[in-house]
Amino acid sequence: MNANETATFGDNDVLIVVDVQNDFCPAGALAVPRGDEVVPIVNRMAARFRNVVVTQDWHPRGHLSFASSHPGRQPFETIAAAYGSQVLWPDHCVQATAGAAFHPALQVPHAGLIVRKGMDRGIDSYSAFYENDRTTATGLVGYLRERGFTRVFLAGLALDFCVRYSAEDARREGFAVFVVEDGCRGIDIGGSVAAARGSFAALGIPCLQMREFATG
Numbered sequence: 001m002n003a004n005e006t007a008t009f010g011d012n013d014v015l016i017v018v019d020v021q022n023d024f025c026p027a028g029a030l031a032v033p034r035g036d037e038v039v040p041i042v043n044r045m046a047a048r049f050r051n052v053v054v055t056q057d058w059h060p061r062g063h064l065s066f067a068s069s070h071p072g073r074q075p076f077e078t079i080a081a082a083y084g085s086q087v088l089w090p091d092h093c094v095q096a097t098a099g100a101a102f103h104p105a106l107q108v109p110h111a112g113l114i115v116r117k118g119m120d121r122g123i124d125s126y127s128a129f130y131e132n133d134r135t136t137a138t139g140l141v142g143y144l145r146e147r148g149f150t151r152v153f154l155a156g157l158a159l160d161f162c163v164r165y166s167a168e169d170a171r172r173e174g175f176a177v178f179v180v181e182d183g184c185r186g187i188d189i190g191g192s193v194a195a196a197r198g199s200f201a202a203l204g205i206p207c208l209q210m211r212e213f214a215t216g
């Protein structure tokens with residue numbers, strides 16, 4: 001860590017590390033291109049925070065978001081779920097499998113909370129705050145409010161899905177939100193990275209490089 005990275009964020013700031021799991025890294029079941037590159041950046045960023053939350057995609061076998069649960073359908077196709085449009089994915093982050101484990105080089109021992117999501121077999125959850133039906137809460141809003149956090153910083157995987165939806169929900173819940181852009185990588189299907197950037201701009205969510213968070 002160089003001198004510019006020793007500044008710590010404050011008691012009202014929290015870093016949310018999104019889904020830095022083996023299945024989202026190269027050789028994983030749903031690999032985000034260069035997803036493992038976020039690990040050292042997230043580690044360095046997390047070291048500057050007293051308050052860190054980690055999220056973990058955590059699906060039961062046979063989850064609705066798995067293409068394998070829909071005979072004849074292929075990964076990356078879209079289906080109409082009861083709650084709306086749902087992209088189908090390869091089987092990934094199945095509870096208690098090696099793929100669902102955090103990347104082995106992820107170092108956030110001081111994280112105060114692990115939020116698991118996507119545990120309902122019939123509902124996917126991109127956001128760390130609300131499942132894809134947009135009404136089922138994970139409880140994270142209550143945790144952040146009760147802890148008095150006002151600024152939410154996000155890094156992890158994937159920029160255009162779980163980071164995007166988490167950032168949007170945090171903003172809508174009234175938190176100041178910042179995306180640590182070099183601490184994220186995208187899947188980018190159907191222009192989803194551009195869509196995420198457009199959404200961040202529309203909602204007033206800055207996307208910054210880690211070095212730009214100079215003094216917190």
Ligand SMILES: [Zn+2]
Nearest residue numbers: 057059093118
């Ligand atoms: Zn998932």
